[in-house]
Amino acid sequence: MHIPDGFLPISQAIGYWIIALVFIVLSLRWAKREMSEEKVPLVAVLAAGIFAIQTLNMALPISVIPGGVSGHVVGAALAAIVLGSPFAAVFILTLVLVLQGIFFGDGGITSMGANIINMGVLAGFFGFYTYRSINTVFHNRFYAAFIAGWISVFIPSIVCAVELAVAGTVPAAFALVSMGVYHAVIGIIEGGVTAFALSLIILARPDIVGCESPAKTGKAKDMIIVAGITVALAIAIFAPYYASTYPDALDSTFLSAYGVKDTNIVHIDQSKAVLAEVAVAEKTGNTFSWAAPLPDYTLPGLDKPGKVLAIIFGVLVLFILGFGISRVITRKN
């Protein structure tokens, strides 16, 4: 999930860096204010610890994944849950990513902003609030941590795919499907590991997790968060499948079959494409238009496909919503 240099155009890379910096500054402020100076060494050492955790090879022999590509635990959800703030994850993962980028070349320098957003901000916030809300509603830390762990891997992977798609370096469908499926499985491991790790920590050092005890907030507000996260989840889960109805290859065969394009040159006439779809609909008697309002995302001139944007937009809105709501809640306390 570490986007290397060169895969994001410089303008977008800078954009992500700016967003990331906002969160880094926020997390620094959090480190200073809420945790006071005493936590700075703690967080620094924990960052090294999370780095060590990330090196634990989690390449379980899941034969589902061809080639047995290895993955490792990100640990963002765990850090956020145990330290009681998503900013802890942002802070720690930023340090980890800086080191990985500058020292190992794992994840680029220009693309580091995007990586921080994915693995620090999104993983931390989604992990934390998923855990909080599920735990508040169902009072089950174990499952809450499991789902939080899963989400903290899955959502960033989807967003990472979207970022690559927006950059135009990877087709959206391919990115979403491959990243989504792969990380849905990896997420199970992350979830399991997060849940068991948390249960051990609660047993051995309950005082660490103490600050996290379910906030006595209004149930309604928590329900909103749960609902928000559920919707985000739903989008996230269905997005790849939705998009996968358009794998490139399938798409182009379909189009060539209806004579929109010849087999050697892909130069698609958009009006013909629409006509072809209509023709298919007539032939199959299926009037349900499963095409998004925008036809193919590989069309020249149409760089930002609407549905990809829609996913990004949806995720961001929910994210901001969740964050805002939780802010309101915490301020009341």
Add this chain to the structure above:
Amino acid sequence: MHLIETRNLTYIYPGNVTALHSVNFVAPRNARIAVIGSNGAGKSTLFKCFNGIFKPTSGSVLIRGEPITQDNIREVRKFVGIIFQNADDQIFSPTVEQDVAFGPTNLGLDEETIHHRVHEALKLVGIEDLAHRVPHHLSGGEKKRVAIAGVIAMEPEVLVLDEPTAGLDPRGVHDLITFINSLSKQYGMTVIFSTHDVSMVAEVADYVYVMNKGLFVAEGSVEDIFLQPDMLKSIRLDVPVLPKLIRSLQKNGVPIPMAYTYEDAEQALIRAYKGPQKDTPQ
């Protein structure tokens, strides 16, 4: 056939640190072997070669006469149990019982056997009552025992202990020494240990290897080794205080036989004073 034997074992860490240099080590059945040496001599590295955690850069390690291969590595690890210095590195589970069960479970034993072994192991190290405690809350000495129990539950025939007494209080050291001796006497186990505490060597070991900078510079019985104080001093070690004292007396013309353990030294001194009389009753 020896239980453990190394032949010209050389181990080089990535980064060209030669930690072991053509080392020949032999552990016969039912022996108590001490490996002593200064900080960085290579003791821990040697021990890690015994159960295939480190693969020799050159030379070989034979376990019951056979080299360690990918096929027999599980057997080897079951046969040679290692307890490292820091108990915290070896305890991962939420309860003592689960932690001790970790090894047997990995061996694929059935539940009943596991249960039986866990309780046998806990009984052996004397911490049955801690079975349901959280290991992270135990004292240093108790954690050490949990780590030992975790390895004993795999029923190894050779027990390797890396600096087992570090950080324990005098009573803890005494208990551990008694425990190691009983393993050897009652269960016929072979025990190999390293330590910086030379007086422990005299109390526990039958045979001593002296390491320096990745080489064995001497080996032999406790007597052989502690007869060479200058050699020991030159490699940052020392003779235990009792033989040192007796040697000094001998040099000063006191007719007294050499002794290494506390009891022997006491008897020797008393006899030397009283002359050739009858044994003094305790």
Add this chain to the structure above:
Amino acid sequence: MHLIETRNLTYIYPGNVTALHSVNFVAPRNARIAVIGSNGAGKSTLFKCFNGIFKPTSGSVLIRGEPITQDNIREVRKFVGIIFQNADDQIFSPTVEQDVAFGPTNLGLDEETIHHRVHEALKLVGIEDLAHRVPHHLSGGEKKRVAIAGVIAMEPEVLVLDEPTAGLDPRGVHDLITFINSLSKQYGMTVIFSTHDVSMVAEVADYVYVMNKGLFVAEGSVEDIFLQPDMLKSIRLDVPVLPKLIRSLQKNGVPIPMAYTYEDAEQALIRAYKGPQKDTPQ
């Protein structure tokens, strides 16, 4: 006025663990004080109260006669330097030089003074050549010295060492003992240390506190303490091997004066065995 004094100091850890129970401790100027006790007796907890890391649950800690307050805490920490058992906890900067400079930097000194102090401290512990090394490539003994240098660079008047010899080889222990004694003799520093190695107590301490379960069960000179073997045994401690041996000889009728350090014991035995002759030359 004592340098450090505790009055009915009680410390209770969160979770109701009473680690210190109404403890009265006094450290006069230029003393070498040993605190001994079994694992979990409360030694480390006591030391952390000396410079205000832990605030007493009840009772008080007086530094040069004054209680520790928010205002003087920096002064107190400058005055009382503590070195914990594990050097890795105390070396947190990427290089040795930076690490030793950390304390002086926090005191707000100017760059030149910092530089000077760092090199003085490194010279004192004898590791000047390591200044630009990274800590993780150092051996255990070297790390220990870096940790000591880091504290010495703040020029404390009281040095507190928690189990300074744990994990060191015999030569390392010997060097450290020499170093501690020289701090006291040459620089007039007050040194307080804890240890599980009772024979070190005899070599270094002027005064001994014995702890058990958060209480001081005895205190006094080395002689006072080691005259009570039964008390020590009952709290998991023991008398060092030399006084134990001499006591046993005395009981068996050998006319020999008590001795605690190796040299004294050697002399005493030689005299006892050779009868009232002239001093034997070394």
Add this chain to the structure above:
Amino acid sequence: MIEELFYIEKTAYKNSVIHRLDARVKIVSMLALIIAMVALPYTPVVFTVGLIFFAFFAILWTLSLLPVPVYAKRLLMVLPFGLFIILFQIFFTNRYYPVFHVIANLPFGIHIYAESIEFAAILLVKFIVCVSAIILLSSTTKLHDMLEGAGRMGLPPEFALTLGMMIRYLFVFGYMYRKINESLATRCFDPFNSALSYRYRIKQLGYTVGTIFIRSYQQGERVYTSMLCRGYGKESHIFILKKPLRAIDWTFLVICLAFFITVPFVIWLTTVRLY
């Protein structure tokens, strides 16, 4: 990855002209190179510029007296994710070309496009040049030198202190991680052992992660305590001596910056004229 850390560090301790350069100079030059490379549009210009940059990198690598296998090994380490994306490019169209020519038809209606191959190559060149720059930087600069360099360039002291501590403890945890792995092996735990249930294996990994977490946390608490003993407070920072750049550092910096800016421009201008 922690294992590699020890290894990389080792190469940084060698000695050469490049190793001796001031860390600030190296950081700024490498950043300039990476930004110049990334900023190039996705056109074949990348090939020429990439080639020239790579040649420049190769010269520096030779000057650093490090063996080539060191580079190859480190490149292989970070390659997988990028390479995976790059390889799959050839089957897809993208928005950077108006027209795509199919050069091969595979079963299931999959095609390979000429333009996509070119695009994949462009990505590959950008990727490799950038990664090479980072490898050079980290293989020739000690971690703490980099940190000091960043500190001298105005990295906020809070960050410098935090990062410095993180670097230090990375190694401590590197050793701890090794020991934990060793004791897992001693007790025959193998996450690939299919005789054990998935749940059990994930559980044990979870406990191991939890253990590392707790130990890091406790280490953090102990570190805090010992920092307090040395007068740690709000205004604490890491001790960094001022150090002016030497003439050779300035020369290197100026050459690099000029090179990384002019080359793309010149190439771009010539290609514009050519077409």
